Amino acid sequence: MKSRSNYFSCFFLLCLLLFVSVNSLEEQHNVKSSQFPDGFLFGATTSAYQIEGAFLEDGKGLSNWDVFSHTKGRIKNGDNGDIADDHYHRFQEDVELMHSIGLTAYRFSISWSRVVPRGRSGKVNFAGVTFYSKLIDSLLLKGITPFVTVSHHDHPQELEERYGGWLDPIMQEEFTHFAQICFERFGDRVKHWITINEPNILAEMGYVTGNYPPAHCSRPFGNCSAGNSDTEPLIVMHNMLLAHAKAAKLYRDHFQPKHGGLIGIVANAFMYKPLRDNDFDRDAANRALVFTTAWVFDPLVLGDYPPEMRKYLGSLLPRFTSDERNLIKNSIDFIGINHYGTLYAKDCIYSSCVCSDSSCTAGGDHPIHGYLITLGEKDGVSIGERTGMPRFFVVPKGMEEVVDYMKKRYHNKPMFVTENGYSSLNPTTAQADELQHDTKRVEFHKAYLASLAQAIRNGADVRGYFIWSLMDNFEWARGYEMKFGLYYVDRATLDRVPKLSAKWYRDFLTNSSLNGEETGKAISFKNTQSR
Ligand code: FCB
Numbered sequence: 001m002k003s004r005s006n007y008f009s010c011f012f013l014l015c016l017l018l019f020v021s022v023n024s025l026e027e028q029h030n031v032k033s034s035q036f037p038d039g040f041l042f043g044a045t046t047s048a049y050q051i052e053g054a055f056l057e058d059g060k061g062l063s064n065w066d067v068f069s070h071t072k073g074r075i076k077n078g079d080n081g082d083i084a085d086d087h088y089h090r091f092q093e094d095v096e097l098m099h100s101i102g103l104t105a106y107r108f109s110i111s112w113s114r115v116v117p118r119g120r121s122g123k124v125n126f127a128g129v130t131f132y133s134k135l136i137d138s139l140l141l142k143g144i145t146p147f148v149t150v151s152h153h154d155h156p157q158e159l160e161e162r163y164g165g166w167l168d169p170i171m172q173e174e175f176t177h178f179a180q181i182c183f184e185r186f187g188d189r190v191k192h193w194i195t196i197n198e199p200n201i202l203a204e205m206g207y208v209t210g211n212y213p214p215a216h217c218s219r220p221f222g223n224c225s226a227g228n229s230d231t232e233p234l235i236v237m238h239n240m241l242l243a244h245a246k247a248a249k250l251y252r253d254h255f256q257p258k259h260g261g262l263i264g265i266v267a268n269a270f271m272y273k274p275l276r277d278n279d280f281d282r283d284a285a286n287r288a289l290v291f292t293t294a295w296v297f298d299p300l301v302l303g304d305y306p307p308e309m310r311k312y313l314g315s316l317l318p319r320f321t322s323d324e325r326n327l328i329k330n331s332i333d334f335i336g337i338n339h340y341g342t343l344y345a346k347d348c349i350y351s352s353c354v355c356s357d358s359s360c361t362a363g364g365d366h367p368i369h370g371y372l373i374t375l376g377e378k379d380g381v382s383i384g385e386r387t388g389m390p391r392f393f394v395v396p397k398g399m400e401e402v403v404d405y406m407k408k409r410y411h412n413k414p415m416f417v418t419e420n421g422y423s424s425l426n427p428t429t430a431q432a433d434e435l436q437h438d439t440k441r442v443e444f445h446k447a448y449l450a451s452l453a454q455a456i457r458n459g460a461d462v463r464g465y466f467i468w469s470l471m472d473n474f475e476w477a478r479g480y481e482m483k484f485g486l487y488y489v490d491r492a493t494l495d496r497v498p499k500l501s502a503k504w505y506r507d508f509l510t511n512s513s514l515n516g517e518e519t520g521k522a523i524s525f526k527n528t529q530s531r
Contacts (some may be wrong), residue, residue, distance in 0.1 A: 031450040033509055037373040041145060041464030042509055043105030044098065044486060045419050046153035047197065049081050050473040052090035052111060058127035061117025062157040064165065068213035069474075079479030085471055086237045086494050087168055088131065091279035091392050093496070097487060098470065101502055101511040105145040106332055107418060107466050108135070109152035109197065112178050119159050120177045128183050130313040136189050140295070143444075147466070148190045149266065150247070152177050154210065165214060166202070166236035172243040179247035191261035194418065198242040198268045200296050203233035208368060221363045223471055230368050231316055238318040241299050245328040254314055261287050261353050266336030266418045267296040269406070271398035275344040275378055284347035284372040287312075294335070301410045303329030312367045335406055336470070338419035338446075342398035343374040358390040387424035388482050396447035398463065403455035403462060405496060414461050420448050421468030421484040432497075441501040449508075467505065 004509035016158045035040065050066045056062070069080035087094055098106050103360050114128035155174075163170050179195065196202075202212065209230045209460050210217030216227025244265050259409045270322065272288035274281035289309055290298075294306045303325045305317055318327060346353060349371045355362055358375035363369050376393045384395035399420070406415060422444035425434060445467060472485035480491060486502040489495070 006135075021371075031446050031453060031508075035453045036465075037456065037463075039414070041105040041147075041461070041466075042464040042505075043103050043107055043145075043188040043464065044101075045099050045107040045466045045468050046087070046470050047109040047149065047154075047215065047472065048075040048111035048156045049084070049152070050469075050475070051085040051471070052114075053081065053086045053508065054084040055111055056083045056313065057088065057138070058114075058130060058131070059117065059125040061111040061122075061125075062080070063111065064157050064160050064213040065114075065154045065156040067157050067160075070216070072127045074215070075477055076479040079481075080307050080473045081475065082090060083442070083488050083494075084474050085496075091131075092138060092472065095135070095144070097496060097498075097502075098139075098144055100362055100498075101142055101175055101345040101486065101506045104509075105147055105192075105464060105466065106139055106470070107147035109149035109151065109154075110182055111154060113154065113156040115181060117156055117158070117179050119156055119162075119174045121158075124181055129181075132186060136186055138363075140189060144194065146190050146208040147192045147194065147416075148182070148186065149194040149197050150182055151175065151195070152200040153202060157219075161213060166206075166239050167232060167243070169239055171178050171239050172246055175240075175243035176246045176250060176340065178407075183251055183259075185332075187255045187259045187261065193243040193251065193261060193263040194266050196240055197236055197266050198338060199244075199265070200292055201268045202240070203237045205476075207232040207236055208363075212275040230366055233368060234313070234317055237295065241296070241328060242324060243299065245324075245331040248331040249327060256419075258340040262333040263336035264336050264416075265296065265300060266338060268278070269293045269337040269402050270374075271339075271341050271342040271402040271405075272345040272374060273342060275338055275346040275375070275381065280347035280350050281345060285345040288343075288345040288374055289373055291368075292403075294407075295410065296310055297332075297335060297406070297410060300332050301330065301335075301413065308370070312370060314367075314398060316367065325389065332413070334414040334416060334463070335410060335416035336416050337402065337406065338403055339399055339417060340389070340420065342383055342395035342401075343376055343393065344378055344484070346373050346375065348372050359393070372487040386425060387428055388425050389478075392423065392446075394422070394444060394447070396444075396451040397480055399448050399451035401457070403460045407455075407458075408462040412459070412461050414463055416466070417462065418466050418506070419468040420445070420465065423475070423482045423484050427483050432488065432490070435483060436497055436499045438499045438501050441486075441499070442504045445501065446508075 008045045049466050055066050069075050091359045110132055115125055117125055136146050139259035155186060159174055195422060205212035206214060207216045210222040210224040215224055216232055217224040218227055218229045222230040249261050251378060272285040274285045290308045298306045309317055353373045355373060357377050361374050364373035382393055384393035415520055422441045468482045472483040473486035475482035486498040486499055
C-alpha cells in the first residue's frame with residue numbers, strides 16, 4: 001500500500017515538474033512587450049570607442065584605448081578602433097536603424113578625448129560637442145530617449161601619462177570637470193545620465209588581469225610589467241566611486257533642479273550559484289556577488305563598502321571619511337546592471353582551488369577575489385549553453401535571480417538592465433549569412449526577457465532593457481571577431497545589414513505575430529539551471 005502511494009506521489013511530482021518546465025518554455029517563447037509596465041524603455045547600447053572611429057578627427061585627442069590598441073599583441077588580430085563602425089560619420093544612418101526597429105531608447109557614451117582632449121588643462125573641443133549635440137537632436141526627433149554614459153572605459157591618454165589615470169585621486173576632479181561639460185552642453189535634452197560604465201570590470205580587467213589598459217597586474221592573475229592585482233583595483237574603484245559621487249552632487253545641485261533628469265551608475269552583474277550543494281560554496285556564491293556587484297552599489301546606496309569585503313580585505317580596503325560617506329550615500333537615482341550570464345562559485349577558504357578550464361578565474365587564494373573562484377563547468381558539464389565569450393553562459397533564470405538580489409539588497413531602487421547580449425559561438429568560421437540568421441541570439445533575448453518579466457512580476461521596479469549591441473563592433477581585447485550586434489557590419493564596406501534578431505526585436509516591440517514563427521522553434525534555451 002505504502003509503495004503504491006509512493007508511486008503516485010512520484011508520478012504526481014513528475015507531472016508537476018513537466019507542467020512547470022513546459023509552462024516556462026512556453027512563457028519564454030511567448031514573451032511580449034505588452035507584459036512590461038507602461039513606459040518601460042526598450043533600447044540598445046553602444047559605446048564611443050567601440051563604434052565611432054574618427055580617432056584623430058576634428059580635434060579629438062588620443063585616448064588610453066587608442067594607445068593600447070595600437071600596442072602590438074594587445075588586441076586579437078591586431079584590430080583597433082581607428083575606424084570601428086565609422087559611426088562618427090554615419091550616425092544619421094544609425095539613428096534611422098534604431099528608428100526602423102522601433103527602439104524607444106538608445107544608450108551611448110561620450111568620448112572624453114573628443115570633448116576635452118587634454119582634460120582640465122586644455123580647452124573644450126567644440127567639434128566634439130557638436131557631434132554629440134547633433135546625435136542627441138536626431139534621436140529626439142525620432143522619439144528615442146538618449147541614455148548617456150559619461151565614461152565607458154576610455155579617457156584621454158594625457159591623464160594616464162600625467163597622473164597614472166584612475167590610480168590618482170585627481171581623476172575625481174578630472175571626471176567631474178568632464179561631466180560638468182556634458183551636463184552643461186547636453187543636459188537640457190538628456191534626462192538619463194550614467195556616470196561610469198562598469199567600474200568593477202575596469203578595475204578587474206585593467207588592474208587585476210591586465211587585459212585592458214593600463215595593463216597592470218601581478219601574479220598569479222597575469223603577467224604584466226607593472227601593477228599589483230591585490231591592491232590597485234581597490235584604489236581605482238575608490239577613486240571612481242568618489243568621482244561618481246562628486247559628479248552626481250554637481251548634477252543634483254546645479255542641473256537636476258532645472259532639467260529634472262536622473263543620474264545613476266552601471267555595474268557588471270553576473271549571477272553566481274554554489275558549485276556544490278554545501279554551506280561553503282553557498283557562502284562563496286554570496287561573496288562572489290558581494291565582491292563584484294555590491295562592491296559598487298553598497299557604497300553608493302548604503303554609504304560604505306560591504307561588511308563582507310571589510311572582513312576579508314581588512315586594511316587593504318580603502319576607507320571613506322565621514323564627509324565622503326555622506327557624499328556617496330544615496331548618490332544614485334537608479335541602478336544600472338549589465339547582465340551577461342551565470343557562473344558557479346567555489347569556496348577556497350576551506351578547500352583548495354585549482355582552475356582547469358578557460359572559464360575559471362585564477363587567484364582564489366587571494367582576498368581581492370573574496371577567496372573563491374568562479375567557473376562555468378561542473379564535472380565537465382557547463383552551467384548553461386556556451387557562447388563566444390568563455391565566461392558568458394546562457395542561464396536565463398539568472399536574470400530573474402540577479403534582479404531579485406538587487407531588489408532586496410537596495411530596497412527596490414529603480415533599475416535598468418543597461419546591457420544584455422549574446423555573442424555567436426563560432427564567429428570566425430561562420431559565413432556572413434549564417435551570422436545574420438542569428439536564431440540563437442533571438443532565443444537568448446526572448447528567454448532573458450521572459451525571465452526579466454518574471455522578476456518584475458516578483459515586484460522589482462525595473463524600468464528598461466537594453467540589448468548589447470545595436471551593431472557588431474570593436475569588442476575590446478577581442479577585436480571585431482566577437483559579435484553581439486542586432487546589425488551585422490560588413491568590415492570591408494561598413495554596410496549595416498539587419499540580422500534576424502533586429503527583425504525579431506522590431507516585431508517584439510510592435511507585438512507583431514511574426515514573433516516565434518520565423519525564428520524557428522527548434523532552438524530554445526531552457527529556463528532552468530539544472531545542467
Ligand atoms: C560589457 C561592456 C561592453 C561590451 C560588453 C560585451 O562588459 O560594457 O562595452 O564589451 O561587455
